[in-house]
Amino acid sequence: MEAGKPVDSEKKHRLMVQQAYPATLDTPESEASSFVAGTVSQYACQRRTTLNNCNKKFTDAFEILAENYEFRENEVPCLAFMRAASVLKCLPFTIVRMGDLEGLPCLGGEIRNVIEEITEEGESSRAKDVLTDERYQSFKLFISVFGVGLKTSEKWYRMGFRILEEVKADKTLKLSRMQKAGFLYYEDLVSGVSKAEADAVSLIVKDAVRTFLPDALVTITGGFRRGKKIGHDVDFLITSPGLRQEEEVLHKVIDLWKKQGLLLYYDLVESTLEQAKLPSRKVDAFDHFQKCFAILKLHQQRVDTRSCDTSKESDKAEVKDWKAIRVDLVVSPFEQYAYALLGWTGSRQFERDLRRYATHERKMMLDNHALYDKTKRIFLKAKSEEEIFAHLGLDYLEPWERNA
Template sequence: MFPTALPTRKRRRPEVAFVGGREEVKFRDVTLFLVERRMGKSRRNFLSNLARSKGFCVDDALSADVTHVVSEGNAAQELWSWLEEQGFRETRDKHVLHISWFTESMSAGRPVPVEIRHYIQNPVVEQRSCAHPSATPESAVSQYACQRRTTLDNHNKIFTDALEVLAENLEFCGNLGQSLAFRRAASVLKSLPAALRHLQETQRLPCLGEHSRAIIEEIFECGSSSRVEEILNDERYRTMKLFSSVFGVGPKTSENWFFRGLRTFEQVLSEPSIRLNRMQTAGFLFYEDISNPVSRTEASALKILVEEAVICVNPSATVSITGGFSRGKEFGHDVDFIIKTPEAGQEDVILPAVIERFKSQNILLYSDFQESTFDLRQLPTHCFEAMDHFSKCFLIIKLKREQETDARAGRDWRAVRVDLVAPPLERFAYALLGWTGSTAVRSTPSSTHQL
C-alpha cells in the first residue's frame, strides 16, 4: 500500500516590510503618515516604501512628529472622527491631505506645495463654533441672523469677500456644511457698525470659528489671504464659477463639464455629447441680459408687471417684493416676489394662471412651475426645505427698456429673471421673513427653527 499523502499546509507569505535606515532622508521638515483605513495594509506598505526611496520620512505611527497625514477613500467625517480618536489635533503645521498630493509629490520627487484642493477639511470645526457661540455678556452681536441689524454699509469688506470666496469654493466641492459656516462668519462681520481694528475684537463674536479667525489674522498681518489667493487662481474654481453663472447650471454640472476638459462657453456649446435642458438653454440664450444686475428701478417696474397679472387673475391677491430689494439693496441678480392669496387653496392655482397671463402678453421667455409639495404633517422641521415645498415658479420675462434700445440685439427689451412664490395663507408671514433674509439666513436651520 502506498502511504496516504498528508495535505500540505499552505505556507504563509511573509509581509513585505521596509527596513528603516537604508534610504537617505532628503526632506527633514516633512514627516508622512499614511492612513491604513480603506487603503489596505499592502498598498500602505508599498506607498511607504516608495516615499522612503525618494527621500521622504514616513512614520508608521501617528506621532507628534507627523506633518502630513495622507488618506485615500475615506469620507471626511469618518476620517476626522478617527484622527481625533487617535489624539490628532489640527494645527497650522499639520496637514490632512488627499492621496492626490502624495501621488503628485512622488511624480515630482519632492513635496509639492499644498494647495486648497489637496486638503481634507474637518467638516465640524466651524459648526462647533456656531453651535457654542460666545457667551460673553458684553457681546452685542446676536448669534441669530434675524436678530442682527445689518446695514448696506459693509465696513469689513476685505474680510467678508475673502470668507465668501472660501464659502463658494467649498460649495463647489460639495461641502455645504463648512460653506455655510464661512457664510455665517461673513454675515456676522457685515453686521458690525465699524471696521475691525485687531484680531482680539473677534473673540466675542459668535459663529467665527478657528478657520475664519485664521483667515482674518492673515489679512491683518499680510493684507490678503494666501489661501484665498490660491482659490482665485485655481483653474477649477474659476471654471466652475464661470459655468455656474449660467442660469440652470449648478455645481455638479459645472464639475462634470470641467472634468470633461471644457473651460469655455464655446467649448460647452460646441460639444456634441452635451444635451442642455430647457433651463440651461434659456440661460445661455439670455446670458448677457440676466448676468447683468437688475436695478431698483427695474425691480419696481417688474413689480408693476407682476401686480397687474396677479390682480387680473385674482383681484384680492397681493404682491410683496422680497430678497435683497426688500432689504434696501440697489441691485440684484433677480427679483423675488411672494403672492398672498386671501383664501386657503387659492395658492395652488394662481401661479399657473399668472404664467398664462404673461404668455398672452408675449413677455414670457421661460417658465418652470413647481407645484406645492408642502405637507403640514411634516412639521415642525428644522430645515428651510419646508419652505421650499411651497408652490413657486422661475421665470425669465421681457422688461421694456424705457430709455435705450439694444442695437446689437435689435430689441427694446431686456431679459430679467423673476421668481414667484405662493405659500399657504397661514404660512405667508414665515415665508415673507424667510425670503427677505440673505442666503445665510435662508440656509441656517436654527433661524428657521426660530420661526
C-alpha cells in the same frame, strides 16, 4: 445753513443704535469694539445687520473661501467661513487689530489666521490663490448660467470643459430646457437686475396677478426687500385673503404673458403641500409652495414709465429694446403668508440661523410654512413677521436689518 457751506459733523449729532450696541458716544473706538463684542450673538437672527459693511475686505475673502469649499462639497469649513463673514458684517466698526476680535463668536483658528494676514498684509493669499484656481474659475462660470448647479458644473469640469464656449460648442451635450434658456439669455441674466428694473417688473407682475385676483397681496421679497440696489433675479410672494383661488392664478398669469409676448421661459412647479410633513426638520429644506421660475421680457421704456408701446417693434426688429429678467413667483395660502414672507426675504444665513435658534434655544421647529412648539405640541399661528419673532422670544428685525 448758517455757515453757508457743508460743515464737519459733530459727535453730538450722531445717532447710536441703542438696541444692538449700547456703547456711549464718549466710548473710545477700541473700548467700544470690545464692549460690543460681548453683546454679539452667535445667531444672525439676534444681530442687526444692515448693508453698511465696515469689514468688506475680510468678508469678501471669507466668501471666496466659503464658495470654494462649497464647490468642493466640503460643507463644514464652508459654513464656518459663511458664519464668520456674517458676524463681521454686523459690526459697527472696522477691525484693525486682532484684539478687536475678543469676545466675538464663530471665529475659529483658521478664520483668525486669515484675518491676521489681511490686517498685516492688506489681503489674503489664500483667497488670492482661490481666485486664480482653474477649478474655481470654471465652476464660477458654469454656475452663472441659469439652470446649472454644482452637479452639472462637476460633470462639465470632468468632461474637460473650462469655459462656456467649450460647453456651447459640444453638440453631443444634452442641455435641459432651463439651461438652454440660461445660455440663450446669458448676457442679460448675468448683468444683474437694478432696483429700477425690479420696480418695473413689479408693476407687470401686480397687473397680471390682480387681473385674476383683485384682492391679491403681491410682495417683492429677497434682496430687494432687504434694501439691495442690485440682484440676480426678482422674487415675488403672492397670496389672497379670499377663497382658495390662488392655486389657479399662476396658470392664468402664464397664459396672459404668453399672449402679451412677455414670457421668454417658464418652469411651473405645483404645490406639494398636501403630502408635506410640516414643519421640516432640515435647516435648508425646500418649501412646498407652488412656484414659477420664469424669464420675462422687460421693455426698456417700462423701466421709467408704465406705458409699453409695442406697435413699432416690427419697424426696429434689429434693435433690441428689451432685457431678459429672471423672475420667481411663489404662491402661499393666506394662513401661511407670514411664514412664507419671513422665509423668502432672507438672507440665506439669517434664515439658517433663525431655524437653528428655534430648534436649539426654543425647542421649536420653524420653516416657510409653520412654527411648531415641541414642548406644548402645538402649531403657533401668526398673521405677521412680528408675531413670529414674538413667538420665538426675539426682538423684531426689519427686513433691511437681515443682511446677514
